Amino acid sequence: xxxxxxxxxxxxxxxxxxxxxxxxxxxxxxxxxxxxxxxxxxxxxxxxxxxxxxxxxxxxxxxxxxxxxxxxxxxxxxxxxxxxxxxxxxxxxxxxxxxxxxxxxxxxxxxxxxxxxxxxxxxxxxxxxxxxxxxxxxxxxxxxxxxxxxxxxxxxxxxxxxxxxxxxxxxxxxxxxxxxxxxxxxxxxxxxxxxxxxxxxxxxxxxxxxxxxxxxxxx
Numbered sequence: 001x002x003x004x005x006x007x008x009x010x011x012x013x014x015x016x017x018x019x020x021x022x023x024x025x026x027x028x029x030x031x032x033x034x035x036x037x038x039x040x041x042x043x044x045x046x047x048x049x050x051x052x053x054x055x056x057x058x059x060x061x062x063x064x065x066x067x068x069x070x071x072x073x074x075x076x077x078x079x080x081x082x083x084x085x086x087x088x089x090x091x092x093x094x095x096x097x098x099x100x101x102x103x104x105x106x107x108x109x110x111x112x113x114x115x116x117x118x119x120x121x122x123x124x125x126x127x128x129x130x131x132x133x134x135x136x137x138x139x140x141x142x143x144x145x146x147x148x149x150x151x152x153x154x155x156x157x158x159x160x161x162x163x164x165x166x167x168x169x170x171x172x173x174x175x176x177x178x179x180x181x182x183x184x185x186x187x188x189x190x191x192x193x194x195x196x197x198x199x200x201x202x203x204x205x206x207x208x209x210x211x212x213x214x215x216x217x218x219x
Contacts, residue, residue, distance in 0.1 A: 130169025
């Protein structure tokens with residue numbers, strides 16, 4: 001994954017049935033605002049097939065590309081939502097993500113980290129995911145700890161493994177995207193995007209309460 005560049009960066013946003021709509025806002029939406037001050041950013045959505053994708057609670061969005069016609073990109077962002085469990089069993093989706101990670105940077109927001117774990121991309125690494133859930137149910141973070149013994153699952157705002165970045169849950173996807181923008185274009189640009197989002201105070205509070213872990217990449 002690139003660091004501190006003025007070159008164009010293309011983000012591919014991986015979507016699927018039962019993604020939470022907030023994850024679209026936290027990823028594509030943040031990049032949309034970011035383009036006002038970093039116009040060299042490019043982004044598109046990709047799903048198994050191009051066309052309609054049914055998000056949670058029946059919101060329909062259109063994936064611009066499918067696996068077979070996915071254009072080149074620099075960073076793949078894996079979104080989260082209740083559909084993550086089906087994606088963890090989808091061999092074609094997991095193979096697509098493994099191939100993406102072998103060529104470019106890859107990041108997850110919320111329970112997108114569970115999909116990366118299922119793909120084997122977090123084996124031997126430290127990672128995070130959504131840490132809260134419905135009362136009485138195991139949280140995604142607890143499930144990551146229990147289901148993937150090769151992953152060191154921790155509570156964090158962001159975990160940066162170099163070519164693989166995992167972020168916390170739900171609205172913390174905004175923080176993950178701002179972290180990536182800071183890494184790519186500098187903290188001053190990330191801070192300006194946060195200000196334009198009117199998220200600067202929330203970002204400061206989140207960073208005060210949850211750590212960002214930077215891990216040396218697995219050799």
